Amino acid sequence: MTISYNWLCDYLPVQPSPEELSVILTRIGLEVESLEKFETVKGSLEGLVIGEVLTVAKHPNADKLSVTTVNVGGDTPLHIVCGAPNVAAGQKVVVAPIGATIYPASGEPLTMKKAKIRGEESEGMICAEDEIGLGSSHAGIMVLDSALQPGTPAREVFSLVQDWVYEIGLTPNRMDAMSHIGVARDVCAYLNNVEGSARYQVQLPAVKELPKADTPLPITVTVENTAACPRYAGISITGVQTGPSPDWLRNKLAAIGVRPINNIVDITNFILHETGQPLHAFDADQIAGNKVIVKNLPAGTPFITLDEKERKLDAADLMICNGNGEGMCIAGVFGGLHSGVTDATHNIFLESACFSGGGIRATSFRHGLRTDAATRFEKGVDISNTVFVLQRAAALICELAGGRIASDIIDVYPQPKPKVEVKSTWAYIKKLSGKDYSEDKISNILSWLGFEILERTAEFLRVSVPYSKTDISIPADLVEEVMRIDGLDNVEIPAQVRITPSITAKPDQENIREKVAGYLSDNGFYEIFTNSITNSKYFSPEVLERTVKMINNLSADLDVMRPSMLETGLESIAHNLNRRNENLLFFEFGKTYATTGVGQYQETQHLSLYLTGAKRPESWLYKAAPVDFYFLKGYVGNVLARLNITNLQWAELETAGLDAAWQIKAGNKALVTLGAVSAAKLKQFDIKQAVWFADFNWESVLAALPKKDTFYSEIPKFPAVRRDLALVLDKQVRFADVEAAAKTVKAPLLQHINLFDVFESEKLGANKRSYAVSFTFLDTQKTLTDKEIDTVMDKLIKAFETQLQAQIRK
Incomplete structure (x- = not known):
């Protein structure tokens, strides 16, 4: 939210310095993120x-x-x-x-x-x-x-203007502060609280008597959908001369970053930022039948907006229509091309209305039209201010554009909105705020903000909420208002803080995630965060059957919730490769989404690794070597090892998007899928170098973590013993089969098995290869003897010969 110092001071009875005002705004919860000087020259x-x-x-x-x-x-x-x-x-x-x-x-x-x-x-x-x-x-x-x-x-x-412009970090609930008058109201309440008086009041602009036109221009208004439009006001103005705005108006708009256009449009923008109420001006000569009808049109109705684009309306879109039932404006969002004010406009119909916030928000996102007006309406506007704002704008149009009033004010307000009432006890305010405010201070602050005190007793306070504060509905909201105006930095910090220590369930998921992220980043990986909304064109029809589709998608390219982590990661890789950043190690924690029907949705947490390019930079000592499956496998294995997940089973897997894929399981749960990204998938993203991908099902990984704590033990004082075997096996026998056969031998002394060489030769025989395997033995209680080791080795050799038909090379 951008606020002009000069403009704000128009409504203040005093004029603090720009720096003093900056401090005041931050104290009352309107945090000033920046203060910059504005100069017309x-x-x-x-x-x-x-x-x-x-x-x-x-x-x-x-x-x-x-x-x-x-x-x-x-x-x-x-x-x-x-x-x-x-x-x-x-x-x-x-x-x-x-x-x-x-x-x-x-x-x-x-x-x-x-x-x-x-x-x-x-x-x-x-x-x-x-x-x-x-x-x-x-x-x-x-x-x-x-x-x-x-x-x-x-x-x-040359009467140049200097101003100071505040950028306020406004929280989404503070619709009442989305205008200069709204901010001025808070500042006056703060100043009253500091002095303990009620002498500071917002200086509201006076509305002069409006000049009447000789010839009336009556326009009737009918509101068919009163739920979506609870109040609609309008007035006709004739004899308007469209042209440049005076310097004072142009300077005020320019200071807050709004581009001046012409006097009519500038006045509506000025009123928007002065009061927070959006307005819309129609060319009255383009309103067929001199009738304005607020209603919904059938789904699929074409409508051309001011940006000259044709949009297909939804049945839920509220429209401002003419007497022929043709749309002139998407209510509260965007005007139409053929009914807006142009340089040739001489008669206008000025609209000031209140629209349902939920409907405006849905329409705004549906059509991708995030306008200032839509932003205000979706948060809620002051419904009691509708007519005053209309009069204020009409007076400015008469003054700056030569217009004359050609109709009475039309105000369609069939069901006046009652004020919200909130009740809170004094004890609750003290408990939630942490400060013992006096009852008079609480009552005064709320009164200065426009609340009406309905009932006050020794135990509680009951107030009615001003229409400008659409976010106030519960006692906690009253506490926030009191704390803001008294100054959030005035809450005392107690000398002692008493807390109950929290007990984190094991395993601590955040610590585990931090541990893995730390390991990966220490080894050259960069963490990425990609959009969980992605493009449906990346996926096959079979995948899209279970994919969560967006109803109000932000754009044509972002229309589904991602069913896989691979595609959004490849987008990041393609982005880097297109900028000559070719050696990439990425990791990402994120979610995928799936559905089996309406209301039946699943979220799955993942850790994904993406590798492409060279393992290490080229140098005089080493040649550049591309990343490969074993490079990826090493990092995957190290992640699982750091989490102390053991007894892993590896199995080949066929899965879409990956070639030569493998799956790692612990027990019956699949933990990781890894492999090379397929050529077809790489072509989708115009990637011309190999990419390796590993996808951890993070929820399964957390479930596989050891339930017992890991304890450290001292280094054994007795030496380990290594024995080697050369096994001649059929080529289809994998080293994993060798490990599995060794585990069938119940040998507590066997600590580690390692494959350190693979040899192939015609001398071994057709379809044969030799595995050189080392076996490490250790007894923590005593020194091993050759007899003990030979006994275990004999059992291992027998297992290899019987289970794998291995030949032992001498």
């Missing part, structure tokens, strides 16, 4: 003065230059070299003397220094309008009113 002509040209002579060394003397109000005239063709004696001009800084309309700022130009000294510059940011003309120097006095500061002559 950069530099505000600081240091520039009015000068009188006394003499003009031809430069002795340049045909297009003149040597002038200029009186700037000092003891002696300035000697200035000027290149303008229109400089003449007797002119009043803008002078930038030595030391002044000018800010051209284009280009960098320039500070004046004493200089020699073709041999003649120059003590400044006589300025053209583009040289000081006042315009774009460079035809010659500016020639001013002859009545001006030399030495007058230039900023006084």
Whole structure:
């Protein structure tokens, strides 16, 4: 939310400094995120003065230059070299003397220094309008009113505006502060609380008597959907002359970043940011039948909006229609192309209405139209302010655009909205706030904010909530209002804090996640966060059958909740590869989504690894080697090892999107799927290098964690013993089969099995290969003997020969 200091002070009975006001706003919960200076002209002509040209002579060394003397109000005239063709004696001009800084309309700022130009000294510059940011003309120097006095500061002559602009980090519930008057109301309440008085009141703008038109222009209003539009007001204004707004209005809008357009549009924008109430102006001559009908149109009805795009309406979209039932405006969201105000408009119908927040929000997202008006309506506007705002805007249109009122105010308000009532005990306010406020302070603060005290006893307080505070509904909301205005930094910090220690269930999921993330980042991985909403074109029809589809998708490319982590990660990889960042190690914690029917949805938590490019950068010592399956397998295994998950089973797997995929299980639960991303999937993202992917089912990983704590033990004092075997096996026998056969031998002394060499040769026989396997033995209680080790090795050899038909190479 952007607030102008000058604009805000229009409604305040006092004028604190910009810095003081910044502190006040932050204290009352309107946190100031930035405070920046605004100037209608950069530099505000600081240091520039009015000068009188006394003499003009031809430069002795340049045909297009003149040597002038200029009186700037000092003891002696300035000697200035000027290149303008229109400089003449007797002119009043803008002078930038030595030391002044000018800010051209284009280009960098320039500070004046004493200089020699073709041999003649120059003590400044006589300025053209583009040289000081006042315009774009460079035809010659500016020639001013002859009545001006030399030495007058230039900023006084041109009435430049300086302002301070606050960027407020507004919380979503604070609709009442989405306007300058709303912020002023909070500031006045704060000042009253500081002084303990009620003398600070918001200075509301007065509405002058409106001039009447000679010829009436009656327009009738019918509201068919009163649930979506509980109040609708309007007025006809004729004789309007559309044109530029006056400087004061243009400056106020420009200060908060709103581009001035014309006087009618600027007035509606001004009222929006002054009061928080959106308005809409129709070209009255385009309203067929002089009737305005607020209703819903059939689904699929085409409607062309102001941006010249045709949109298909939904049956739930509320529309402002003409007498023929044709749409003129998407209510509270966006105007239509053919009914808006143009330069040719002379008669307007001005709308001030209150629309249902939920309906406006749904329509706004449905059509991708996130306008200022929609933002206000979806949070709730002050329904009691509808007519006042209409009168205020109509008065400005009459004053600035020459309009005259051609109808009575139409106010369709069939069921006046009752005020919300909230009751709270004094004890509850003290308990929730942590501060013992006096009953009078609480009552006064609420009164200054517009609450009406309905009942006050020794135990409780009952109030009615002003219509401007649509978020207030429960006692806790009252506590927040009191704490804000009294100052959140005024809540005392107790000398002692008593808490009950929390007990975290084991395993602590956050600690586990942090542990894994730390390991991966320490090993060169970068964590990514991708959008859980993705594009349905990435997936097959079979996958889309169980995919959660967006009803109000943000765009055509974001229409489903992701059923897989792979695709959004590949988007990130493609983004990096397109920018020549080719060696990538990514990891991501995220969710996938699925459905089996309406109301039946599943979320699954994942950890995904994405690897592509080289294992290590190329150097004189090492050649660049691409990442491969074993590189990925190592990180996957290390993650599981750090979590102390053991007894893993590996199995080959066929799955969409991956080639040569494997699945790791613990017991009957699948923990990880890993493999190379298929060529077809890479082609979808225009990726031309191999990508390796591992997907941890994080929920299964957490379920597989050991239930008992892990304890450390001292290093054994007795040595381990290693024995090696060379096993000749059929090629289809995997090392996992060797491990499985070894585990059938119940040998507590066997600590570790490792494959350290693979050999293939015709000498071994057809379809044969040799595995060189090491076996490590250890007894923590004593030194092992050869006899004990030989006994276990004999059992292992027998198991390999009988289960795997292995031949032992001698």
